[in-house]
Every structure is written in structure tokens, then in C-alpha cells.
Amino acid sequence: MVDGYHLTPRHTRLRDTVRAFAEAEVRPRVAELEADRGVARDLSRQIARQGWLGVTIDPAYGGLGLGHLAKTIIIEELSRVSAAMGAMLQASHLGTAKIIHFGDDTQKRTWLPAIAAGACLPTIAVTEPGSGSHVLGITTTAVRDGDDYLITGTKTFVGNSHIGDLHGVVARTRPGTRGLSAFLIEADRPGVRLTPHEPSMGLHGFSFGEIVFDNCRIPAANRLGAEGDGLDVAYSSSVLYGRPNLAAVALGIHQAVLDTTTAYATSQRRYGKPLADLPTVRQRIGAIQSRLMVARLAAYHAVHLLDSGRPCDAELVNAKLINAEHAIDSARTAMEIHAAHGLHPAQSPLERYFRDALHIVAPAGTSDIQLLRLAEHALGTTKQPWSTRFRSSAARPTRQRGAVTPELRAGTSGAGSLAC
Secondary structure, X not given: OOOOOOOOHHHHHHHHHHHHHHHHHHHHHHHHHHHHOOEOHHXXXXXXXXXXXXXXOOHHHOOOOOOXXXXXXXXXXXXXXXXXXXXXXXHHHHHHHHHHHHOXXXXXXXXXXXXXXXXXXXXXXXXXXXXXXXXXXXXXXXXXXOOEEEEEXXXXXXXXXXXXXXXXXXXXXXXXXXXXXXXXXXXXXXXXXXXXXXXXXXOOEOOEEEEEEEEEEEEHHHXXXXXXXXXXXXXXXXXXXXXXXXXXXXXXXXXXXXXXXXXXXXXXXXXXXXXXXXXXXXXXHHHHHHHHHHHHHHHHXXXXXXHOOOOOHHHHHHHHHHHHHHHHHHHHHHHHHHHHXXXXXXXXOHXXXXXXXXXOOOOOXXXXXXXXXXXXXXXXXXXXXXXXXXXXXXXXXXXXXXXXXXXXXXXXXXXXXXXX
């Protein structure tokens, strides 16, 4: 460990690479994304082609195999410039997780190299209009029909809904708590329909919309795991990827809030001296700095434990809670320093940071849900230790089924060089 945040020189080089890309390729597009409020399809694909979707994928499948701390750094650095693009990347990692942990050898060899190369953007589609975060309330059905399944239902708030190539869908195959199953559904299959993109309060450029499945026929080979594994697919993806990923997005926003605020306070002059010299302003900047340090330590420590294969369910929960809430608190504190200057996008990006930060609260469990999970940990009533059940952060190949085909490896050779 080089510093208090578990970073190695390789992590530092990775951060430098992502930061340089974000400044050169993403920042010039932010104003356009804010004005258009559409889906940043081209930019999303450009980011995916950098190979960063493969950061937790084993090199045997074309990935970088660097783990969750490296993933956190990548998402954080993109989010510091554009939380929308950080959200795009983190949502894609959710879609990757289900294949890493539940895919069979054929599914891994088919999809993971394409994801690592940026040729395939995966999603995970769990939430429904009538059930929200109550996963067992899912009503989308998967009915067996010979060697196929017929999928019918509607999924909402699907990250990357309008740019995704491969949807991971959790549907009901039978009644009961073990009656949910997961499936891989290609976006261009007959019976898959997107509703029009609707801009939200923040994260302009990111799509998290609605997908309708109308008797969509898929082969049984597209099922992830066994029938009844759907709940595990949903929960493990949310706990092991969703919570730390969202913490990373919030962390990037939080860093941007501090950077913007210190620049403003040192350049603005009041009473003949920099605004930052006023004791009340300094106290507020100190509060932002303190929250950011706590938030970063919580996020990095949690994923370091995850990479180490150690129990960290509570740490992942806490990382998401602290980062979501602290980013919002610091954005409000920054608004107090900026006053009216912070309210207008032409004068400051601060109002964008505030809007974007509010989007981090609901996904992968609201702050109230995180507090309930932490209470369970304190009381010793936690039911499922996800972090110890899925210790490996990277996919492992199954040797007896053969190596990755040259066709699937095409385009992946340059991915690693961009990261280190």
C-alpha cells in the first residue's frame, strides 16, 4: 500500500490515464449534453472502447483483471468531469457482473470479450413500474416453450436502456421467493421495445428508461444460472457492484464540488482580499474537505476489502450511504459560498453537480435502506454475506471448454495499454 487509500503505482497511472481522457474528450462535450438532454450515444461508445468495461474481467476473456478499486478510480475520474458518463460506465459494470458471476463458459466466452473491447454495452433490468425496489414483486414472466422462453413484461429505470446491446432481465418463472430467474436478451430481438427517452433532472446524456418485452422469444441457453437464481443475480449485482459504483459516481461529483469551490473562493475578492480569506468561507471549505476525505476513505476501503476477498457487505453499504449523502451536503455548502453565482449554469457548473448528486440516492437502495442494512449488521441479523459468497472480482475461465476465439478477441489488444 502506497498511501492511506490502498493505491499502488498502477492505480495512480490508471487515474492519470482516465483523467487525461476525461479532460480531453469528455469535458468539451458537457455543455452540449446539458443543452441537448438526450442520450450521448457516440460519447458512450467512445468511452466503452477504452477497455474500461473490462477492468474486473479476467484477462483470459480480454479484460484488464484489475479489480474493484481500479473500477472505482475509473468511474470517479469520469464522474468528476461528467457524472452522466460516470453513470453510464457504472451501469454497464452492473450488466457485466451478472455474466462474471452467473454466466456459463459459453456465455462468458461469447460476451465478456465483446464487453471488454467496448463492442457490447450490457445492462441489468430488474426494477418494474409496480414494484420499485421490491424485487420479489416482479411480475415480468418467463414462460418455457420447448427450447425457448417467452418473456413478457415492463422494466423501468434501466441504466443504459437506450444504448444497451444486451439486457440482463430478471423475470418470474414460478411463484415464490425462489421463483425468479435471470436471462440475457439481445436488444435487437423481436419483442423488445424501448419507450421514448425522457430527460430527467440531472445526468443529462445518460439514459435510464423503460423497456417493454412483448412475448420476446429467447433460447433457453440465454438463461443465467439455474431457474430460481434470479434473486441472487439481482441482489449480488446491486450489493457488489451497484453500491460501490454509485459511491464512485458520488465521489467524482464531490471532488468536482471541492475543486470548483476552491477555485471560486480564491479568485473572487471581497473587502479587498480573496473570498477564501473570510473565516466563515474557510470553515465551509473545511467542511467540504472533511466530508470528501471521509467519503473517499469509505469508498476505497470497501472495494479494497472486496478485492481482498474479505467480508465487506456492511462497508459497501456504508460507502454508498456516506458518498451519496456527503456529496449532496457538500454541494449545498458550496452553494452557500457561491450564492447566486452557483444557480446559473453559465456562471458555474455547481448547479449541475447538485442535480446530478441527487440522482445517486435512489439506485441500489435509498439511504433509508442502507441504514436498515447497517442496523441488521449491528444486530447480527444479516441474512446473506454476498461479499464472501462471490469472492472473486474477476471472471475465471473454464479450461475444458477451450480458449477464447480469435474473432472474439479482435479489437481487445489495445485495451490494457490505455489503463496502465
